[in-house]
Amino acid sequence: MSQGTRLLSIWGTTFAVAALLSGTGSGGQEKKEEQERQEGQALADSILSQWKRKNPEKASDWVAEEKERHKIQPPADNSALLQSGEQGKGHVYGQYTERDLLMWSRETEKLVVEGSRIFHDADALRSTVAVSCDMCHPDGANTHPETYPKFQVQMGRVALLRDMINWCVEQPVRGTRFEPDDERMRALEAYIYAQRRGKSLEYGKH
Amino acid sequence: MRPKHKSVETRYMEERNEFFQALKSLDRRSFIKVSAAALGAAATRGIVPPTSFQPVRLSALQAGTGSDIYFAYISDSHLYEQDVNDRFVRSLLRAVDDVNQLDPQPDFVLYGGDLAQLGQAKELDLGAQILKGVKAPLRVMVGEHDWYLDLGEKWKSLFGQPTYSWDHKGVHFVTLMSVVEEDFWTVRGMSPMERMKTVAGLDNGVQRPFTVGAEQRQWLQNDLSRFGNDTPLVVFSHSPLYKLYKNWNFWTDDADEVQAILSRFKNVSVIHGHTHQMLTNRIGNIHFHGMLATAWPWPYAPEGMPPLTIQMSRPDPFNPQDGCGDGEVRVHPEGLVDKVYNFWNRNPVTVAREYTVSWGRESLPARPNRPSY
Numbered sequence: 001m002s003q004g005t006r007l008l009s010i011w012g013t014t015f016a017v018a019a020l021l022s023g024t025g026s027g028g029q030e031k032k033e034e035q036e037r038q039e040g041q042a043l044a045d046s047i048l049s050q051w052k053r054k055n056p057e058k059a060s061d062w063v064a065e066e067k068e069r070h071k072i073q074p075p076a077d078n079s080a081l082l083q084s085g086e087q088g089k090g091h092v093y094g095q096y097t098e099r100d101l102l103m104w105s106r107e108t109e110k111l112v113v114e115g116s117r118i119f120h121d122a123d124a125l126r127s128t129v130a131v132s133c134d135m136c137h138p139d140g141a142n143t144h145p146e147t148y149p150k151f152q153v154q155m156g157r158v159a160l161l162r163d164m165i166n167w168c169v170e171q172p173v174r175g176t177r178f179e180p181d182d183e184r185m186r187a188l189e190a191y192i193y194a195q196r197r198g199k200s201l202e203y204g205k206h
Numbered sequence: 207m208r209p210k211h212k213s214v215e216t217r218y219m220e221e222r223n224e225f226f227q228a229l230k231s232l233d234r235r236s237f238i239k240v241s242a243a244a245l246g247a248a249a250t251r252g253i254v255p256p257t258s259f260q261p262v263r264l265s266a267l268q269a270g271t272g273s274d275i276y277f278a279y280i281s282d283s284h285l286y287e288q289d290v291n292d293r294f295v296r297s298l299l300r301a302v303d304d305v306n307q308l309d310p311q312p313d314f315v316l317y318g319g320d321l322a323q324l325g326q327a328k329e330l331d332l333g334a335q336i337l338k339g340v341k342a343p344l345r346v347m348v349g350e351h352d353w354y355l356d357l358g359e360k361w362k363s364l365f366g367q368p369t370y371s372w373d374h375k376g377v378h379f380v381t382l383m384s385v386v387e388e389d390f391w392t393v394r395g396m397s398p399m400e401r402m403k404t405v406a407g408l409d410n411g412v413q414r415p416f417t418v419g420a421e422q423r424q425w426l427q428n429d430l431s432r433f434g435n436d437t438p439l440v441v442f443s444h445s446p447l448y449k450l451y452k453n454w455n456f457w458t459d460d461a462d463e464v465q466a467i468l469s470r471f472k473n474v475s476v477i478h479g480h481t482h483q484m485l486t487n488r489i490g491n492i493h494f495h496g497m498l499a500t501a502w503p504w505p506y507a508p509e510g511m512p513p514l515t516i517q518m519s520r521p522d523p524f525n526p527q528d529g530c531g532d533g534e535v536r537v538h539p540e541g542l543v544d545k546v547y548n549f550w551n552r553n554p555v556t557v558a559r560e561y562t563v564s565w566g567r568e569s570l571p572a573r574p575n576r577p578s579y
Contacts, residue, residue: 068411068412069407069410069411069412070407070409070410070411071409071411071453120407120409120410129286129290129291129293130286130291130323131291134407134408134409135408135502136502136503136504136505136523137505138408138409138453138504138505139409139453139454139508141505141508142505142520142579144579154524167523168523171523171524171526172523172526
């Protein structure tokens with residue numbers, strides 16, 4: 001059976017079920033909608049799992065896998081925003097839902113996790129000597145991002161965290177420096193900052 | 207052929223090396239004596255320090271700070287093949303030069319494990335080749351980076367069994383394979399290289415904690431059974447034989463059981479690699495000393511640091527060999543040691559026997575001038 005035929009048959013079943021449901025009458029509109037939602041979800045899940053089987057590379061949950069390998073500090077907990085009294089009545093700004101909070105934390109964490117992946121991968125860092133950041137900085141230790149900007153004597157100027165990352169990328173790692181707005185640089189910065197969660201900023205500290 | 211004339215720089219470097227060699231053999235108290243003597247010697251010779259280091263060396267010899275057993279160590283070189291990364295190769299060559307220059311030569315040289323980075327045959331062959339250059343007898347210990355590609359096959363073909371013991375001048379020496387990990391790879395269907403890379407990541411949480419394992423503990427028990435409690439005992443292990451920080455495997459999961467086997471001895475010294483830093487601990491009669499790496503220094507664990515440890519200051523990222531080095535160990539007749547950290551870019555530091563014996567009250571090593579971070 002081709003994929004197209006299979007899909008058609010699934011759709012066919014759904015419509016049949018939907019038609020049956022619509023005829024039940026007193027079950028009520030709500031129940032019917034819920035039923036439809038579940039059916040739709042089942043359908044979407046089946047199509048997605050089919051796609052995952054076909055594309056195992058793309059389908060791997062790289063965020064979960066990276067989090068299993070390396071300890072990632074979680075982003076701040078914003079659940080207090082949802083508590084009653086915190087949300088201003090009649091204001092659009094500040095009306096948050098659980099869904100908002102989930103999106104913030106997932107998206108933020110995803111950038112941090114991507115940073116962790118690059119931090120631990122000599123190839124992603126374009127190292128020519130097979131050296132990655134974690135070889136000197138396990139869990140991002142001894143990177144002290146909270147002390148930047150500071151005057152870096154050896155560079156003869158004030159360095160931002162990204163300048164020091166690029167210095168490491170070029171020197172011990174023997175790779176090619178990243179442009180400041182390179183996605184990989186953004187991810188590395190995100191990971192390094194995340195690992196120092198809770199530390200207070202002390203810019204200029206040596 | 208030895209050159210007939212040496213340049214001023216060569217002579218200076220030779221004298222400087224001798225000076226630092228001599229310094230290592232001194233504890234704080236005799237250092238004061240010796241410096242006074244050195245000043246006198248310098249005055250009579252009309253030399254103003256630090257133009258010449260020679261007088262201190264002479265005075266040190268007069269002070270007679272020798273000991274029965276004296277060995278050198280090199281550890282954690284993490285070699286890739288030379289055309290992949292020559293920096294780590296050059297560092298190991300430097301360490302071999304260091305120990306070959308020791309005069310008098312040590313009784314033996316201990317290699318502390320992690321010779322290779324990914325356990326590959328070419329990496330281990332290269333390491334074995336370089337270590338052949340060591341003049342003194344060589345004792346080799348295994349580390350996790352040597353082991354988890356082929357589960358020790360290549361390493362054993364070069365260096366033999368990883369667990370062994372021997373006696374030397376009345377001291378019993380034991381080398382353990384302390385990086386046994388429970389099988390985490392089969393269930394995940396990992397290839398040998400995936401397994402190796404997982405273990406090679408210090409902060410990789412998929413791997414399991416290090417252990418010595420029941421089999422080796424039984425071996426250790428049997429090996430030690432013929433010795434009385436007074437026997438001086440020195441144990442070599444790659445991971446520290448105590449529980450420091452689990453996330454980075456600065457940790458041996460069955461350390462308590464191993465310590466229980468060692469605890470009946472009056473004096474036990476454990477010398478370990480893996481941590482790439484100055485590290486001192488004492489649990490009962492067991493005194494622990496870490497070794498420096500030749501490849502790179504590790505940061506200190508964020509929690510659980512033993513109070514006896516004097517932390518080396520933060521390595522300078524702008525100097526790739528800062529915080530790295532090798533060292534020497536003087537074993538006193540009762541089994542405790544003076545442990546020398548021979549930093550390549552800093553003054554050497556000696557953690558004297560008296561320091562751990564007095565729980566850190568006496569013979570304090572020179573404190574570094576900066577925090578470790």
